[in-house]
């Protein structure tokens with residue numbers, strides 16, 4: 001692919017102890033690095049390094065067999081200077097307090113990059129959702145909602161789906177909240193099914209935004225989409241929808257994967273024929289054609305575009321040198337560690353950051369919230385059109401900073417986000 005790669009200087013990564021880098025550490029180091037390049041008021045920076053509040057709750061669950069298990073849940077609220085806290089809820093065994101804080105910070109920047117009137121939050125429960133029956137997931141969600149009820153609300157903090165949660169989970173949350181409030185309050189949560197105030201197009205939105213920014217980036221680097229090969233790690237909502245759209249727009253998706261491994265076919269994979277993880281869990285390796293690879297091998301394929309859309313921390317100091325893609329587009333939140341990012345930057349490989357690439361999710365969440373509070377539904381066509389407009393505008397805003405400051409795409413996205421957030425902090429001032 002055409003090499004318009006800009007060489008950029010970055011600070012050296014700190015020594016790694018071999019442990020996965022916690023999201024909070026990555027988020028803080030990214031913030032520090034961006035702040036070095038920008039003129040940010042020290043006290044505002046100090047505040048942005050910390051969450052405003054972190055709520056920790058105990059969630060007892062009666063299992064189907066009558067026994068009781070006790071889980072821990074969190075809601076981290078990072079910053080709300082530009083509007084109510086916004087961000088997903090994760091059900092995963094690896095959820096930690098610090099992970100929620102790091103992911104909440106990314107939500108603050110993501111909403112600001114998109115110029116949405118929201119701040120950032122993230123929450124979750126330390127639980128393996130696969131170990132729960134549907135009834136247990138429902139009871140756990142309802143009780144968790146009750147435990148965080150006082151700190152969420154349509155004007156306060158608006159949850160959404162994330163790893164391990166889905167539209168049904170959001171419907172239970174909306175119902176539990178509404179029953180306690182005594183009035184149906186669809187705007188308390190986004191990512192609901194359309195029948196209860198959800199937006200058309202919300203589920204596919206993060207994948208659609210990944211595809212849109214990939215298309216724009218390819219165009220910027222003068223690379224025709226029809227001549228582009230793509231590898232997508234993860235075939236959940238983000239990966240599957242991104243792969244299908246890129247395929248529809250003429251790119252050749254040569255590798256996809258799920259938790260069991262990857263499939264590679266240099267002639268291209270018919271991604272429309274593979275059910276996504278939500279439609280049929282773990283269907284990718286059922287594809288008969290192509291070569292089987294591991295998830296790690298997929299990251300090192302010689303493709304034009306690599307889309308890590310599964311979990312965090314997959315591109316690290318250990319493998320960043322082996323990544324052969326010309327462009328990385330982050331579908332997951334935090335797929336690249338700070339050290340991995342520095343290596344890619346030094347090598348001149350553009351990394352389109354998560355806070356821009358997968359921001360279609362929260363953008364359509366914003367559309368959903370508008371529909372809920374205005375009691376007026378939008379058509380799918382309108383959602384897709386407005387998402388397209390917002391994504392292209394945000395991509396262009398970041399592209400301008402890339403050119404103006406001669407920095408990598410992540411730093412440029414931070415520049416856009418931080419200038420909006422710090423300006424809001426300065427305008428509002430400190431109270432009392």
Ligand code: GLU
Nearest residue numbers: 087088160162361362365
């Ligand atoms: N969990 C999604 C994200 O990480 C969506 C958040 C939202 O819609 O509020 O962006």
